[in-house]
Amino acid sequence: MPVTTEYDVVIVGAGPAGTACALALRHSGRRVALVDKARFPRDKICGDAIPSPTLKLLACLDPSYATELHALLALHRAPTTHSRLLAPSGEELRIAWHNPAFNSPRLHFDEALLTLVRRHTATELLEGYAICSLQTDEHGITLTPTDSTQRPLRAALVIGCDGANSVVARSLGPPTALDRAYHCAAVRAYYKEVADAPEDTSDFYFLREYRAGYCWVFPVGGGVYNVGFGMLSEEVAARRLNLRHELSELLATHPHLAPRFAKAEALTSITGFGLPLGGSNRPVHGLRTLLCGDAAALIDPLQGHGIDKAVHSGILAAAQVVACFQAQRFDADFLASYAQQIKQRIGRELAQRYRLMRFLAGKPWLVDLVVRAARWRWLRRRLVRAVG
Template sequence: MEREIVVVGAGPSGSATAIALKQAGHDVLLIDRQEFPRDKACGDGIPAGAIEILFSLGMEEKIRGADFYPVYRLLLSSPRGYVLEADLKKGKTGADSCVVPRTEFDALIQQHAVEAGVEFCKARAKEPIIEDGRVTGVRVRQNGSDQEIRSKVVVGADGVTSVIARALSPDTHEDKHRAVALRTYISDIEELPHEVEFYLYQGILPGYAWIFPLGEGRANLGLGMRLDKFRDANESLEQMVEVFLDIPDVNKRIKHGGKLNNTAVWQLNFGSKPIQRAYDGALLVGDAAGLINPLTGGGIHNGLQSALQAANVIHDALVKDDTSLTQLQVYDHRIEESMKKSMRKSYLIQRSLLYFPSWVDILIRWGGSNSDLAKTFIDKL
């Protein structure tokens, strides 16, 4: 089988890349090992900037008609219990941040890709085809048999465990540039309506626990922390969640025992680790490209930004009939220009919280919404 472009992974970044390339007139095959809708472990917080990128891809009507839970405010709680509340930023066209289960969110984008004319295929990518140092396609497992799909460009959008990234760049993220997180859903909790909550406290710093409301007494609840710090701890993530639920200000809001369900654990690769994202005949986007904010753990907005940048670079390369590294490495430069400063700043704040945890109390008590800590959460959710 031969295609112009193969996008491996149909999550938000992969589907958005496919949509943008199809809208530019290209032949795109989008593959994923799962059918949609499917679950994806996440905090389910979607920043306004991500929503506006989807608007630009023609999804405004779909999104406004969907049952996303809008959030307008943010709460930060410090180890000593100091609290800061602030308004979240709206998008440039007035879009709000929201909370929506990734089962629904991802399926909406993947469906839009198919409706835009992208061909979707359920298949498990095994490895990129590499000939003379150049990616010329991908080997997949489909319907019980192995197949080769040849293409001019392969886009690796297959997440933190990307087989495309692993084959092209064996260098792994050190634990200090990774995180581990647990997500669960809780019923019967007294919500703070339309407000996302972040709890920074001893034991998980520079990570945090969260409560993201879904309405009607339901919320996405969980915690995340740096992987090296987790390995040093003597507790499981499940035990840490129980400690969080015992915090008085949280515990008093739980009704009828607070039923937990659909618990999942996952790992993340921070954007604080410099990696190569462009190769001869291939690009990496989203979590496969290691674009998670090292302070907030958010990656959807950065992933969608990378999707648009990748699509623009691939389109220009195909117009020139040159998909070599020389041409595609423009993508690496654009990612650096648009995200490096923010990633570096977030990583410095994260390290400060690790080595000087008392700063959290000071920043939340006295810094207000103008502190770098608060502004990063407000901007990046």
């Protein structure tokens, strides 16, 4: 039997959920490993929006984290103080946000979070470590790498922060079919020389010909824009849509987008990704195992982002880790308190937003009405609260 390396906790996935969990365990006294199949910095296909609660949550762990993060990303972020919403009718609404938020390419944002882990914790970082399988017994979990030259890992607890295709989540039970009603498909590319594109404004295009979804143009700093299109996977499948083709057509022919992209330069090809939406009651725990972020399907169904939820769930998982070692209990019944925390603090909100998304889907006239009515200040305030 191969020799294993022993840890108290192994966090699988070094994105926002995994790094937040490692930061939250800084003073736990536990031996923690943070493993990722990639070597950083690495790209992560995403819309690159960093919602304002992300910074608040990190600042609650340590006020210096938010300050350092801003400094690390000085050349790779765009503070977003406004959003423009274009209704299916073509009517435009501009919204000012009061809480600080920004956009930043995940290539740089995730590397900055990992820098905080390196600076402030004793976490052992294992990059380029892909996991083939997990085997759980009454004493712990063994993680076997795909590379036979690397040592297996052994831990009392495993925190799965390894994204939408989580190998940790798959270890909790037999595979289930993709539920396209709770899944979003999206594509993204980077552009420069986009016209009418203020660096402080994120644009959302709601389109009459597509039901649950939108096109976006997000500044990410340095004159670069994250441009994408996402929609509910059940519609993509039903209509046999090729989202790469659909985005290209939108940028070339849409009456509002085409003039903006007439002289734009594509910096990357259009690439696709999938997002498991919140509200599905997907399991988030098992024997000696917790799931966070995308692995736990904590994506906002209304806006499609999940970085703030990933960070929040990572912090909640760290609190559960501390409780487990204090009680010396790692069974699923004890870990169910984490699932309850996720439901109360994150899940209920996501379920409400899923219902709102489904209510608006297929009703372009209603989106038109909401945008038109939001010109009244008191209704705009309600809209801002509703969409976060």
